Amino acid sequence: MTLEVSGLSAWYGRARILADVDIRVERGEAVALLGRNGAGKSTTLKSILGLVPGRSGRILFDGADIAGRPTHEIVRRGLGYVPEERRIFTELSVEENLAVGRQPPRSGAPTWTAERLYALFPNLGALRHRPGGLMSGGEQQMLAIARTLMGNPSLVMLDEPSEGLAPLIVEQMAAAIQAMKREGLTVLLSEQNLRFARLISDRACIIEKGCIRYEGSMEELERNPQVRDAYLAV
DSSP: OOEEEEEEEEEETTEEEEEEEEEEEOTTOEEEEEOOTTSSHHHHHHHHTTOOSEEEEEEEETTEEOTTOOHHHHHHTTEEEEOTTOOOOTTSBHHHHHHHTOOOOOTTSOOOOHHHHHHHSHHHHHTTTSBGGGSOHHHHHHHHHHHHHTTOOSEEEEESTTTTOOHHHHHHHHHHHHHHHHTTOEEEEEESOHHHHHHHOSEEEEEETTEEEEEEEHHHHHTOHHHHHHHTOO
């Protein structure tokens, strides 16, 4: 098992945002954490990575307990993270952004180079000398993912990767994530876009008001309109 989260709770000040969240992500699969705005998706990912100070619970990553570990140590263990805000370096070129993210190859994880990533994201290959601040939102999202992959993670967490992107870019993003999975990468993503999640995910967890309300395969979710209407309909 790659990632097992059990009894994860999190607070911002005195406000409890997560309540005993359980999530399992097996090696080589993609799991979508679905839910409406404010349901707790981003807080779950940030808590796993150690970015939320007020948290409790058990988090096992490749058999090691990372709960309470500092974020830099968790990342060094091979857990990558692409935040919703992307946070690319806007004054650096595509090539320079990728160079910032470079880490040595990691046992049990795909090894990425800039050229392999240009093949995965052809848009970036055509813009390798362009500053990040002069790119479209979709191109910046591709760059954010590519920069994280330069760290050669075994599992990558993507926070709302399709948000605000044009339909064509969403399809390109889905194809890239499918290719990442074929390389052996494990994926946990938070999403509101059910159609996008269907394209890439093996299983889904639905979170509502900080609690997991549903867990099952994407096929099972497809056959359960009551769950979709209750927790995902806008």
